[in-house]
Structure formats: C-alpha cells, structure tokens
Amino acid sequence: MATKKDNTGTDEAKGPQEPDGQQVPATLPKPDWNMVIAEVKERVRQRKHLQDRGGLDIGILVFDTGFNGDLSKVQDKNPLKGTSLADLAKKGEIGVDSTTLGNWVRSGALYRWFEKNGHPLEHLTTSHFIALLPLQDEDKKKELAIMANNSGWSVRGLREQVAVVRGVSLVNWGREAVKKLGNPKALLADENLPKFLADKDWLLNELNNSERTNLKAEIDAVNALFAEHKSILAQLEENLDQIKAAKPALKIAVEWHFPGPPSTPVTRHRCRSGPLPTTHTDCRR
Numbered sequence: 001m002a003t004k005k006d007n008t009g010t011d012e013a014k015g016p017q018e019p020d021g022q023q024v025p026a027t028l029p030k031p032d033w034n035m036v037i038a039e040v041k042e043r044v045r046q047r048k049h050l051q052d053r054g055g056l057d058i059g060i061l062v063f064d065t066g067f068n069g070d071l072s073k074v075q076d077k078n079p080l081k082g083t084s085l086a087d088l089a090k091k092g093e094i095g096v097d098s099t100t101l102g103n104w105v106r107s108g109a110l111y112r113w114f115e116k117n118g119h120p121l122e123h124l125t126t127s128h129f130i131a132l133l134p135l136q137d138e139d140k141k142k143e144l145a146i147m148a149n150n151s152g153w154s155v156r157g158l159r160e161q162v163a164v165v166r167g168v169s170l171v172n173w174g175r176e177a178v179k180k181l182g183n184p185k186a187l188l189a190d191e192n193l194p195k196f197l198a199d200k201d202w203l204l205n206e207l208n209n210s211e212r213t214n215l216k217a218e219i220d221a222v223n224a225l226f227a228e229h230k231s232i233l234a235q236l237e238e239n240l241d242q243i244k245a246a247k248p249a250l251k252i253a254v255e256w257h258f259p260g261p262p263s264t265p266v267t268r269h270r271c272r273s274g275p276l277p278t279t280h281t282d283c284r285r
Contacts, residue, residue: 033084036066037094040085044095050200055100055126059108063229074109078102100195103130119146127155131162140165156206174211178218190282245249 107129
C-alpha cells in the first residue's frame with residue numbers, strides 16, 4: 001500500500017526524510033553522564049571490574065549509554081577525552097585510571113561490533129578484547145577473535161598471534177618484571193609495568209605458573225635487600241642528625257684549638273718529638 005507524504009517531506013511509514021528522499025536519522029538522546037559515572041563508580045567499588053568480563057561490562061555500559069552505541073565516537077585511542085568521566089578518572093575519583101577506562105570502552109565497542117555481525121564472542125574476557133585493540137586489519141581481527149573464542153585461546157596466546165600479524169616482538173613481561181623489581185627507578189619509569197603488576201587479571205592471563213613463581217621468589221629477595229638498604233639509610237640519617245645537632249659545640253672546640261687565622265705566628269714548635277703545633281703554621285723550618 002502506498003504511503004502518504006505531507007507537504008513537509010514526512011513519510012508517515014518511514015519518518016522524516018531529507019529532500020532527496022533519504023531518511024533523516026532520528027535524534028539520539030543526550031547521554032546522562034551523571035548516571036553513567038554513578039554506575040561505573042558503583043561497579044568499581046564492588047570490584048566487579050576484577051572479574052573476567054567486569055571491565056568489558058563497564059565498557060559496554062559506557063559505550064551504550066555515554067556514546068549511544070556510536071562506533072565513530074570511540075575510534076580514538078583515548079575515546080573518553082573531554083568527557084566528565086575522564087576528568088574524574090584523572091583525579092582518582094573513579095577508582096581506575098583513564099587509560100584503563102578508555103581500553104574498557106574501546107573493548108565494549110569492539111564487542112558490540114562483533115555482536116552486530118553475528119559473533120557475540122561469549123568466551124573472551126576483557127583482556128582478550130584489549131589484546132585485539134592494536135590490530136588495525138579488521139579481517140585479521142575478526143579471524144583471530146573468532147578463533148580465540150572457539151578454540152579457548154589464553155590471553156597470552158592471542159597476544160602472540162596479534163604480535164605476529166603486526167610484525168612486532170612480544171615483550172616478555174615476566175622477565176621484564178623480575179628484572180625491574182629490584183630497581184625502583186626503572187620500574188616507576190616504565191609506562192605499563194606498574195599498572196600490569198597491580199592487575200590480578202593481567203597476572204593470571206599474561207604470566208604462566210613458572211613466571212609467577214619466579215616473580216614471587218624475586219619479591220622475597222628484593223624485600224630482604226630493601227630491608228638491609230632501609231637499615232643503612234636509617235643509620236645514615238641518625239648520624240647526620242647527630243652531627244647537625246652537635247655542630248655548634250664542634251665549632252667552639254675548633255676555635256679554641258686554633259684561635260687565630262692560619263698566618264698567626266707561634267713561638268714554639270715541637271713537630272719532631274712533641275705534640276702537634278697549635279696553629280696551621282708550617283713547622284718545617
């Protein structure tokens with residue numbers, strides 16, 4: 001049955017249309033960031049992000065409600081830039097940093113993309129989706145994601161495959177962690193490692209049992225080393241404080257032994273057999 005069109009260009013069956021006949025997209029509701037922020041805070045407070053898909057679920061929530069499911073808005077590496085959620089994350093008011101939160105949102109968008117194309121990928125965790133993010137080739141990304149989901153790949157296994165496709169070397173984080181644990185400056189200067197070591201999900205998925213055992217042994221060794229180092233620092237600090245407190249008395253004692261400048265003459269010298277002279281005057285004459 002033909003549809004009726006009024007003089008405003010509105011097709012009653014299809015809704016508003018452009019003058020050339022193309023349908024005008026419905027206006028999306030303005031996101032309620034206050035609601036989004038409150039929900040994210042609550043999930044982080046309950047530590048739901050530590051579950052296998054907890055971070056992903058938070059990312060899906062932000063993607064669906066904060067960005068209205070618009071993939072084009074989360075293509076950037078920092079999709080939350082300029083939003084109130086990112087501002088609060090930077091201030092430490094969310095419970096996770098803005099980079100981690102951004103990765104969750106991008107992972108949520110990626111999950112929705114696969115779901116829309118008939119691949120819900122129910123067996124992949126948050127870390128699996130984050131491992132896929134650096135891959136630019138959409139066909140390869142789809143292929144690896146489906147294989148990982150259907151074959152039960154570990155996160156590390158997926159990361160290795162992504163690295164092969166990208167033509168880059170995969171960092172051995174277990175070895176890097178052991179190497180840097182005893183060097184606080186190197187550890188803190190690393191952009192990623194401190195965040196990784198604080199993430200239980202990462203430790204579970206990225207390191208094998210042997211690497212976790214080596215890491216625990218290194219922690220014990222470093223703690224013993226730092227205890228000795230701390231003892232040395234404490235003794236040094238105590239000595240410096242005592243010297244600082246005794247400095248006025250020391251100055252008086254020096255002035256008593258050497259009342260005048262180095263050029264003050266002396267009348268007696270007993271350099272060879274007697275005590276040291278009482279001034280700095282050269283006694284070799």
